[in-house]
Amino acid sequence: MKQIRISINGTEYQVTEHSNLAAVLMDKAIANRRSVTGEPRMAVCGMGSCGECRVTINQQAHQLACLLQCCDGMEVDCEP
Amino acid sequence: MSLNVVIVGAGPAGLAAAWSASQSNANITLIDQAAQAGGQIWRGGQGYAPKRYRHLFGQQTTLHYRKQTHVLGASEQQLYLATPQGPQQLRYDRLILANGARELFLPFPGWTLPKVVGVGGLQALVKGSLPIAGKRVVIAGSGPLLIAVASQLKQRGAIIKAVVEQVPIAQLLRFGRSLVGNPTKMLQAAQFAQALANTPFYVNTWITAAEGEGEVQQVQLNNGQRIECDYLACSWGLIANTELAQQLGCRLEQNFVVVDRSQHTSRDQVYAVGELTGIGGEDKAVIEGQIAGFVATGNYQAASQLAQQQAQARQFSQQLAASFALRPELRQLAQANTIVCRCEDVTLAQLQSQPSWRSAKLQTRCGMGICQGRVCGGATQYLFGWSQDSVRFPIHSVSVADLVMESV
Numbered sequence: 001m002k003q004i005r006i007s008i009n010g011t012e013y014q015v016t017e018h019s020n021l022a023a024v025l026m027d028k029a030i031a032n033r034r035s036v037t038g039e040p041r042m043a044v045c046g047m048g049s050c051g052e053c054r055v056t057i058n059q060q061a062h063q064l065a066c067l068l069q070c071c072d073g074m075e076v077d078c079e080p
Numbered sequence: 081m082s083l084n085v086v087i088v089g090a091g092p093a094g095l096a097a098a099w100s101a102s103q104s105n106a107n108i109t110l111i112d113q114a115a116q117a118g119g120q121i122w123r124g125g126q127g128y129a130p131k132r133y134r135h136l137f138g139q140q141t142t143l144h145y146r147k148q149t150h151v152l153g154a155s156e157q158q159l160y161l162a163t164p165q166g167p168q169q170l171r172y173d174r175l176i177l178a179n180g181a182r183e184l185f186l187p188f189p190g191w192t193l194p195k196v197v198g199v200g201g202l203q204a205l206v207k208g209s210l211p212i213a214g215k216r217v218v219i220a221g222s223g224p225l226l227i228a229v230a231s232q233l234k235q236r237g238a239i240i241k242a243v244v245e246q247v248p249i250a251q252l253l254r255f256g257r258s259l260v261g262n263p264t265k266m267l268q269a270a271q272f273a274q275a276l277a278n279t280p281f282y283v284n285t286w287i288t289a290a291e292g293e294g295e296v297q298q299v300q301l302n303n304g305q306r307i308e309c310d311y312l313a314c315s316w317g318l319i320a321n322t323e324l325a326q327q328l329g330c331r332l333e334q335n336f337v338v339v340d341r342s343q344h345t346s347r348d349q350v351y352a353v354g355e356l357t358g359i360g361g362e363d364k365a366v367i368e369g370q371i372a373g374f375v376a377t378g379n380y381q382a383a384s385q386l387a388q389q390q391a392q393a394r395q396f397s398q399q400l401a402a403s404f405a406l407r408p409e410l411r412q413l414a415q416a417n418t419i420v421c422r423c424e425d426v427t428l429a430q431l432q433s434q435p436s437w438r439s440a441k442l443q444t445r446c447g448m449g450i451c452q453g454r455v456c457g458g459a460t461q462y463l464f465g466w467s468q469d470s471v472r473f474p475i476h477s478v479s480v481a482d483l484v485m486e487s488v
Contacts, residue, residue, distance in 0.1 A: 020208025027210055029295060031194060037425040040294065042194040044422075044455075046204035047120055048113055049182040049321075051450030051477065052422060062450070062479070066204070067148070069115055 004072040009080075015070050022046065022053040022066035025078070032065055034079040082107045084171055085376050086159060088151050088324060089178035091119020092129075092362045093354025095136040096369030097176045097376075098143055104377035108143040109170065111161065113150050119180055120200055121362050124207045133366060152482070153473035154328050160473070162482040169485075174349050174376040177325055177337070178369060181355035183315035184458045186406075187420045187428070188413035190290030190299075195311050202313040203229045206236060213237030218299050218307055220244035220287045220314040223404045224361075228268075229313065231275035240279045241307050246286045246316070246407055255403035262396065264363065287314060288413060302409075316406055318359045319458045325352055326471040335461075341387065343372035351376060360397030367393050411463055420463070421456040423449020428463075437466035450477045 002017040008030060015024050022043035025032055031040030032053045043053035043066050053065040056077040065076075083106040087094045090112035098110045114123070117137060122129040126137040150162040159170045183198040190196065197205065199219055206212050216239045219230045230243045245252065259265045282301070289300040290312050298308045320336050331338045331346035336358050343351045351372040354365035367389045374383035414420060416429040424445040434440040437447065437460060446460070447453035452475070453468060460466045474483065 016209055020205060023205040023208040023210035026195065026205060035425050039192055040194055043197065043205060044201055045182060045198050046201035047182065049451060049454045054450065067114060
């Protein structure tokens with residue numbers, strides 16, 4: 001399987017092409033977002049319903065990571 | 081001019097509808113929000129579908145397949161879409177709704193911790209290449225999905241620490257006996273049982289809390305047991321995605337779309353199939369999808385030949401609902417400070433003083449976040465008996481750019 005590079009919060013990672021972005025973030029234990037009271041959150045439903053996995057991709061905010069496949073050069077930003 | 085048949089959802093039901101509609105010369109459009117057809121059950125493509133259903137993926141080239149497209153709303157003849165190319169309108173003569181279902185999540189202490197996920201949710205992430213080999217997983221909640229996912233994850237090398245089902249054993253055995261006469265389901269059940277031969281399986285048992293620093297590390301059961309784990313997958317059944325049907329004014333009963341034997345809803349030219357009409361899994365979805373595709377294109381003869389299978393599938397769906405009814409103790413899991421609405425972090429205590437869903441939205445912002453009540457709506461219906469009183473355009477949270485049409 002082809003390996004590609006994506007950046008998450010400014011750090012480069014090598015991942016398998018077409019892997020699900022929410023799965024990659026969960027495996028690396030990187031929280032996708034902070035809740036309104038500051039809790040770290042990761043994907044829950046995995047199918048585009050709950051919105052917990054939303055991240056900023058290539059400067060576009062509120063993208064659902066669970067509906068997206070990783071592609072080369074993708075820049076992912078999670079809420080600190 | 082050929083008939084415009086539009087199908088929303090490319091899971092088993094939608095693919096089956098597309099297949100049977102394509103036996104005519106209709107102009108077919110199949111819309112789905114995911115990057116790949118198959119829905120949740122066949123997520124990852126045709127390799128995940130049983131052999132007898134793989135042909136349903138075959139006609140993707142002969143129809144208009146619109147992936148990564150969200151339906152934001154519908155009027156009598158038009159759908160309003162958010163596509164990767166921007167907003168679009170799509171005219172239909174016949175509309176087949178195959179929106180599927182999402183999982184019911186009930187709040188309990190610790191359920192917002194990272195790596196507490198849905199059962200179908202974890203299955204989806206694993207199919208999306210989440211490494212699960214060697215990971216300790218607890219699967220809890222209710223329904224046949226628990227053992228189905230447990231056996232799949234085990235095959236991929238996960239250590240299933242426990243499967244925790246809230247239903248009492250007598251009820252479960254009754255469900256087992258009801259499968260007699262349904263060879264496909266019997267075989268499936270036997271395969272799961274064999275795959276999970278050495279896996280701890282608790283009935284009459286449920287999760288009371290998830291605990292951990294930064295992510296889930298252990299779970300607590302109502303029998304006092306504590307189990308360490310890397311993932312907790314839980315869900316308490318499925319809720320049909322009826323938002324689009326509701327916006328069209330289709331009649332609903334007990335949260336499902338009412339259809340006749342032709343899969344016709346209460347609205348002209350609108351059909352509903354699969355989980356929308358009652359939770360029943362892939363066989364019911366495929367049969368209902370085929371019927372709607374045939375009827376929508378005037379092939380009544382072909383549709384009528386499926387009537388017996390349709391009746392059997394609906395009977396299974398009713399058995400399923402009766403067998404996995406939720407016990408009242410699950411209403412006591414959430415504590416005063418447990419978050420119920422995850423989008424807006426609204427706690428149980430904040431909601432207990434509210435008289436209705438509408439009031440809760442206005443006073444606490446419950447249900448006002450990105451999920452638009454898709455998670456907390458199911459939970460508050462179970463906890464307080466609240467129901468949503470209207471579904472407005474757009475039915476998904478979208479960016480303003482997805483709403484602005486360029487004028488010509």
